[in-house]
Amino acid sequence: MTVSRTRGIPDPYRAHRGLTPEVERVLRRRTNATIGSVNPDGTPHLAPVWFLWDDNRVYFEGSSATRKARNIAANGLASVLVKGRAADGSTLVVLGQGTGRVLTGDEAGRICARIRGKYLTAEGMDPVSRYLDGIDDAVGELTPGRWATWSLRSMKAAIRALPEYGDDDTWDRWFLPESE
Secondary structure, three states, rough: OOOEEEEOEEEEHEEEEEEOHHHHHHHHOOOOEEEEEEOOOOOEEEEEOOEEEHHHHEEOOOOOOOOHHHHHHHHHHHEEEEEOOOOOOOEEEEEEEEEEEOOOHHHHHHHHHHHHHHHHHHHHHHHHHHHHHHOOOOEEEEEEEEEEEOOOOOHHHHHHHOOOOOOOOOOHHOOOOOOO
């Protein structure tokens, strides 16, 4: 089998560009995100967060003392990675890269309440918020200028087209399930 290549990257690994309705659907889901920032020595820093997608921005709460907040405040760069499901059920990985800033004060408090509202029940809101209010004093705001999306659809289709591939249960016999 021949795999078509563009600029050296095999087609199944090539990212799709842009903010599409499918990307926005993943960003609206209640899942965790990974925030990327750049350390003072140029190395990457990654941190898992709860997040909110609103008005073409990603918001996440935290302490202004954290590495991610200090990095973003220092150099204004950030990225977000979210793993979700496409409309057809396949895995979709979304990456947004752009500028970031750290918000504090009343504006941060209002956004924190919205982020928590995405993840907490009405019953859990007050006790969890009292706890988080004691440690979280900031909100990171990421304004992505670039989007990249990866899906394994084309690779899965190519694997299913292999001559050795049998019936529908071949996939389950060949691949181990994702673990928790």
